[in-house]
Amino acid sequence: MRRWRTSLRVLFGFVFLCLLFSGGSYGAPSLAEELLVLKGKILEEDSKGQAVLALQRVLSALGYDPGPQDGVFGPRTLEAVKRFQRESGITADGIVGPRTVEFLERTWARKFPPETYTLQPGETLSMVCVRFGVSLDEVIRANRIKNPDLVYAGQTLVLKLPDRENPRQDGQGGPEEPERPVPADSTEPPPAPHVPFPTPDKKICLTFDDGPDPATTPKILDILSGYGIPAVFFVIGKNAERYPELIREIYEQGHTVGVHGYEHAPLAGLSRQKAFLDLSKALQAVERVTGTRPAFWRPPGGAVDDMIRDLTRELDLTLVMWTNICGADLKASSSDEVLRGVLNYARDGAIILLHEGSPHVVEALPRIIEELARRGFGFQGLR
Numbered sequence: 001m002r003r004w005r006t007s008l009r010v011l012f013g014f015v016f017l018c019l020l021f022s023g024g025s026y027g028a029p030s031l032a033e034e035l036l037v038l039k040g041k042i043l044e045e046d047s048k049g050q051a052v053l054a055l056q057r058v059l060s061a062l063g064y065d066p067g068p069q070d071g072v073f074g075p076r077t078l079e080a081v082k083r084f085q086r087e088s089g090i091t092a093d094g095i096v097g098p099r100t101v102e103f104l105e106r107t108w109a110r111k112f113p114p115e116t117y118t119l120q121p122g123e124t125l126s127m128v129c130v131r132f133g134v135s136l137d138e139v140i141r142a143n144r145i146k147n148p149d150l151v152y153a154g155q156t157l158v159l160k161l162p163d164r165e166n167p168r169q170d171g172q173g174g175p176e177e178p179e180r181p182v183p184a185d186s187t188e189p190p191p192a193p194h195v196p197f198p199t200p201d202k203k204i205c206l207t208f209d210d211g212p213d214p215a216t217t218p219k220i221l222d223i224l225s226g227y228g229i230p231a232v233f234f235v236i237g238k239n240a241e242r243y244p245e246l247i248r249e250i251y252e253q254g255h256t257v258g259v260h261g262y263e264h265a266p267l268a269g270l271s272r273q274k275a276f277l278d279l280s281k282a283l284q285a286v287e288r289v290t291g292t293r294p295a296f297w298r299p300p301g302g303a304v305d306d307m308i309r310d311l312t313r314e315l316d317l318t319l320v321m322w323t324n325i326c327g328a329d330l331k332a333s334s335s336d337e338v339l340r341g342v343l344n345y346a347r348d349g350a351i352i353l354l355h356e357g358s359p360h361v362v363e364a365l366p367r368i369i370e371e372l373a374r375r376g377f378g379f380q381g382l383r
């Protein structure tokens with residue numbers, strides 16, 4: 001079942017890219033096909049050939065200088081890959097596999113949004129705008145959409161106005177796509193106020209503690225993938241051992257997997273040896289599945305003392321706390337409260353703590369993402 005879901009997701013991803021690169025007409029760089037060449041490849045230092053050339057062209061277009069574009073994965077290309085990985089918050093091992101390609105795609109989508117995009121089943125206007133980092137208001141104007149909730153799968157959207165400095169004049173230079181009637185059988189969504197959101201100029205990081213959890217992790221992953229945004233999961237080691245397939249999915253979808261202890265008991269105040277053992281077991285539980293040792297950890301209960309700080313250094317980890325005191329969700333009795341708990345602490349560079357087990361988190365998540373996007377935030381993992 002899980003494998004089936006993953007295959008389906010890969011298939012969707014491929015179809016999405018095909019649509020993106022064939023249907024959409026791109027502006028400046030005409031290199032989008034290069035990303036398709038990278039699909040399914042593993043490239044590392046000393047690799048050679050067409051795929052390496054494709055990688056070099058993509059890196060260069062994204063602003064990471066790979067040296068001469070000669071199809072040889074040399075030291076300068078390696079440096080460019082590592083810098084991209086570091087800045088994307090993924091393991092900077094210099095190896096280009098599915099995860100790095102996933103991040104190259106996401107970064108590409110935001111840097112070079114296509115001029116048009118065809119909505120896929122289950123996608124909303126907001127999802128598409130967040131994914132491509134384009135202004136909802138501009139898309140609404142460009143497509144003369146009266147109600148942003150009344151869009152439908154198969155609808156082709158103009159994502160960019162032809163000339164940003166000289167917006168559409170009435171009846172002139174507007175998109176060719178006319179408003180289409182909504183199919184009669186579609187259920188009427190509740191009316192939502194139209195509040196546009198701008199092109200993102202600030203960054204925020206969403207983190208989910210205490211998983212993986214079969215009741216919530218798949219739902220959270222589906223929402224994040226709908227918006228095409230990365231997040232961070234601080235997982236409990238023993239849960240990771242119990243649900244390795246969830247760890248694999250989190251990782252393969254390009255999110256950061258950090259650890260949150262093995263037993264989820266506060267480690268501060270324990271003997272150094274006990275704390276070391278707990279944390280090491282948690283790291284191993286993840287590494288066994290992903291093949292990558294987590295670089296980030298969050299202490300259970302946020303409990304930190306000198307021993308914990310030493311241990312963090314010794315294990316070459318980065319300790320990650322959070323910006324929103326007490327989390328956004330622990331005392332919340334509704335998704336509105338979870339949303340408020342996030343928004344109260346939203347600022348550039350903020351790290352937002354949410355718990356997988358909190359009852360309103362999944363329900364609140366799409367609104368959290370859209371409201372943050374509306375306030376000009378883009379989303380990032382950890383670096």
Ligand SMILES: [Zn+2]
Pocket residue numbers: 209210260264300301
């Ligand atoms: Zn916890």
